Amino acid sequence: GESVGLHLxxxxxxxxxxxxxxxxxxxxxxxxxIWYKQESGKGPQFIIDIRSNMDKRQGQRVTVLLNKTVKHLxxxxxxxxxxxxxxxxxxxxxxxGYQKVxxxxxxxxxVIP
Amino acid sequence: xxxxxxxxRNRITKTGKRIMLECSQTKGHDRMYWYRQDPxxxxxxxxxxxxxxxxxxxxxxxxxxxxRQAQAKFSLSLESAIPNQTALYFCATSGISGRSNTGELFxxxxxxxxxx
Numbered sequence: 736g737e738s739v740g741l742h743l744x745x746x747x748x749x750x751x752x753x754x755x756x757x758x759x760x761x762x763x764x765x766x767x768x769i770w771y772k773q774e775s776g777k778g779p780q781f782i783i784d785i786r787s788n789m790d791k792r793q794g795q796r797v798t799v800l801l802n803k804t805v806k807h808l809x810x811x812x813x814x815x816x817x818x819x820x821x822x823x824x825x826x827x828x829x830x831x832g833y834q835k836v837x838x839x840x841x842x843x844x845x846v847i848p
Numbered sequence: 849x850x851x852x853x854x855x856x857r858n859r860i861t862k863t864g865k866r867i868m869l870e871c872s873q874t875k876g877h878d879r880m881y882w883y884r885q886d887p888x889x890x891x892x893x894x895x896x897x898x899x900x901x902x903x904x905x906x907x908x909x910x911x912x913x914x915x916r917q918a919q920a921k922f923s924l925s926l927e928s929a930i931p932n933q934t935a936l937y938f939c940a941t942s943g944i945s946g947r948s949n950t951g952e953l954f955x956x957x958x959x960x961x962x963x964x
Contacts, residue, residue, distance in 0.1 A: 744888075769952070771953075776957075776958075777957060777958070778852075778938050778940075778955030778956050778957050778958055779891070779938070779953070779955050780955070781952045781953065781954075784952065824890060824891070835893070835896075836893075836953060837893075838883075838890040838891040838892075839890055840888055840889060840890040841890055
């Protein structure tokens with residue numbers, strides 16, 4: 736069956752260092768892969784997505800990498816800041832007029848000052 | 849003001865009671881969703897609606913019902929609440945144009961429900 740899972744439940748990173756959050760997926764039919772950030776007491780917020788026919792996409796301080804060969808997705812955060820502390824979810828989406836988003840279980844990122 | 853508003857934000861109730869969680873949005877989106885979040889399980893889809901006349905079950909719809917009263921309003925009901933429905937509930941929306949097929953959802957702040 737389809738699933739989206741994460742390698743590590745908690746990640747601690749020194750402020751200023753780069754963070755890498757990993758995710759494994761099993762459904763090759765997904766159209767998009769997405770990263771969401773959830774801060775304490777708030778709803779998830781879209782960070783960045785990548786279409787299934789791409790292998791890299793960059794945003795502001797974030798980069799998402801997609802390796803379809805091993806079904807692996809990662810989110811890289813450059814120069815991690817205290818405000819980056821949150822739970823990060825990877826998710827997959829099937830488009831084509833019908834949108835179903837399946838979420839992974841989440842990784843908690845702790846930034847050490 | 850929040851684009852996606854959920855009420856109540858917190859609710860404690862007893863087993864067997866009927867509970868309604870409400871969601872309203874000012875984004876003008878046609879698609880609305882209800883998700884449930886449990887520790888260690890991520891977010892799971894309960895119901896979704898593509899327009900006022902369209903309601904669909906998600907992966908965990910048993911024990912829940914929904915009503916799409918208008919394009920901007922989507923409510924979730926627990927007809928007879930049970931303790932294992934204690935969770936954080938999120939309403940979300942997405943639009944039909946532009947980024948609609950990418951998976952970008954806009955979430956409310958959540959409704960924490962405790963069933964005793």
